[in-house]
Amino acid sequence: MPPTPRKRKAPPPEPRRRPPSHLEFRAPVDGAWYDARVTVQRSALRVMYEGFLEELDEWYDPAALAAASASARDVAALRARFHVRSTPLEDTQCRDLRAGALLCVSCALDGGDLKFYDAVLESVLPAAHETVDGKERCACRFTVRWSEGLRAGSREEVGVERVCCVQSSPVQDPVLLEFLDGETKLLGNVNEEMVSQEIGAVPAAEGGVPAGAPPGFHRKFGSTM
Numbered sequence: 001m002p003p004t005p006r007k008r009k010a011p012p013p014e015p016r017r018r019p020p021s022h023l024e025f026r027a028p029v030d031g032a033w034y035d036a037r038v039t040v041q042r043s044a045l046r047v048m049y050e051g052f053l054e055e056l057d058e059w060y061d062p063a064a065l066a067a068a069s070a071s072a073r074d075v076a077a078l079r080a081r082f083h084v085r086s087t088p089l090e091d092t093q094c095r096d097l098r099a100g101a102l103l104c105v106s107c108a109l110d111g112g113d114l115k116f117y118d119a120v121l122e123s124v125l126p127a128a129h130e131t132v133d134g135k136e137r138c139a140c141r142f143t144v145r146w147s148e149g150l151r152a153g154s155r156e157e158v159g160v161e162r163v164c165c166v167q168s169s170p171v172q173d174p175v176l177l178e179f180l181d182g183e184t185k186l187l188g189n190v191n192e193e194m195v196s197q198e199i200g201a202v203p204a205a206e207g208g209v210p211a212g213a214p215p216g217f218h219r220k221f222g223s224t225m
Contacts, residue, residue: 086164091138
């Protein structure tokens with residue numbers, strides 16, 4: 001009998017590409033904005049930074065609410081750490097910017113790190129645009145005042161390549177909203193609109209680690225969120 005022909009190995013399946021994140025999260029450790037995803041595990045909210053090891057994930061444990069004497073203010077503070085993903089300023093959009101606009105601007109730090117922080121547009125220095133390979137290129141300069149980070153309060157002149165526009169549309173992530181709304185309701189249905197005006201953005205307290213928690217389970221609600 002002729003030998004049984006060897007079956008060809010099927011090509012390995014292409015890795016599944018996850019859709020791009022639609023959320024940004026302002027990290028407690030440095031106040032910078034990062035692309036992030038959220039899920040709920042063990043009844044706790046897990047914030048996963050895109051492109052970083054899971055050991056750096058943030059965990060927010062509702063079981064620590066009582067121990068930390070948390071309030072709806074703390075839930076509102078956590079809610080304020082999320083927003084819809086910022087979009088890069090297009091070369092043709094510079095004319096639409098007005099002084100006072102809220103921006104998310106890249107900041108080069110010592111050691112080569114590039115992080116994005118909140119900033120406010122103070123002025124635009126118009127310049128003639130160029131055409132490169134058939135595409136319009138903005139040469140304007142933008143004076144911004146940093147709101148967060150090591151340079152908070154200082155001013156800097158930046159180019160269009162460093163500027164992202166903060167979106168005014170509300171966050172619509174169903175997992176995040178269900179978790180935050182549930183915690184707010186648990187704390188007495190306090191009017192979030194009134195509370196949000198009093199929020200101060202400071203790092204979250206550490207602790208409240210339950211037995212058998214995964215690596216990185218170290219954040220909890222607390223008065224210092």
